[in-house]
Amino acid sequence: MKELLRSFTRLGSVRGYSAGRKDLRIKGVKHTIAVASGKGGVGKSTTAVNLAVALANKCQMKVGLLDADVYGPNVPIMMKLDKMPEVNEDKKMVPIESYGVKCMSMGLLVAKDASLVWRGPMVSSALEQMTRGVDWGNLDVLVVDMPPGTGDAHITVSQRLQLSGALIVSTPQDVALMDARRGINMFSKVEVPILGIVENMSCFKCPNCAERWFIFGEGGSRKTAAEMGVDFAGEIPLEVGIRQGSDDGVPIVISAPDSDVSKAYVDMAQKVVDRLEELSKEEQSRPQFNL
Numbered sequence: 001m002k003e004l005l006r007s008f009t010r011l012g013s014v015r016g017y018s019a020g021r022k023d024l025r026i027k028g029v030k031h032t033i034a035v036a037s038g039k040g041g042v043g044k045s046t047t048a049v050n051l052a053v054a055l056a057n058k059c060q061m062k063v064g065l066l067d068a069d070v071y072g073p074n075v076p077i078m079m080k081l082d083k084m085p086e087v088n089e090d091k092k093m094v095p096i097e098s099y100g101v102k103c104m105s106m107g108l109l110v111a112k113d114a115s116l117v118w119r120g121p122m123v124s125s126a127l128e129q130m131t132r133g134v135d136w137g138n139l140d141v142l143v144v145d146m147p148p149g150t151g152d153a154h155i156t157v158s159q160r161l162q163l164s165g166a167l168i169v170s171t172p173q174d175v176a177l178m179d180a181r182r183g184i185n186m187f188s189k190v191e192v193p194i195l196g197i198v199e200n201m202s203c204f205k206c207p208n209c210a211e212r213w214f215i216f217g218e219g220g221s222r223k224t225a226a227e228m229g230v231d232f233a234g235e236i237p238l239e240v241g242i243r244q245g246s247d248d249g250v251p252i253v254i255s256a257p258d259s260d261v262s263k264a265y266v267d268m269a270q271k272v273v274d275r276l277e278e279l280s281k282e283e284q285s286r287p288q289f290n291l
Helices: 002-018 044-057 120-131 152-160 174-189 220-228 240-248 260-285
Strands: 029-036 063-067 096-098 101-105 139-145 165-170 194-205 232-238
Touching (some): 029 152, 044 101, 044 139, 044 194, 120 152, 152 174, 165 174, 194 260
Parallel strands (some): 029 139, 063 139, 165 194, 194 232
Antiparallel strands (some): 096 101
């Protein structure tokens, strides 16, 4: 256990030393952000997809979406992608565009029902190919849909990319928030700023009587954000339209742009943009040392 803790300390020091190295950035990409969760089943991929689409269509930004969940890639379904990417003259894969977002996923490279039984080094190699082996062009933001948990993929992305920040997705219940705290602490160990906590499935609004039901608890994510000193990025209610849009490959930001839940996603996207601008100003104000 002590050796494991020491390894996390070393990871933090490596990220801290390399944070200012420009070669960690993907060429042409201004900001790379991770959308993560401590556990699965909290709507992380749905949040990543709607965030990317909102940034592109509502915030008028050039956006890419990388599905880094190599074991369970869902972005192709959610973004209605059904063809393999082409390879350009530089032998780089060309991302497939959908709803104004450039997308790349392991789900585009393997058979639909294929099971990937890979160890850490293979996962790291795949992520390297899907980041630097892709011709992303010029992007304002690359949204990375991380796999659940705090494993090899998270360490690989944190060490090999200069992440501008991480957005943590949770539900209000204590079990999910316990793992969300672990996710926040993991990114803090490798000195990745936390953009905020998003509370997904915050409540269920009855379509008949408009009464709100707090199925998974109330206000847990907001309280956790306050306790851990990070921003609260918003509440996303539980609605049938979100699930239907994900299954149909039409994000709800597109299918129902005037709905309350779409407005919640757009508000979340704007908070992410504002936080990135704050972090950029803080970085520019720091003294630079040439060692």
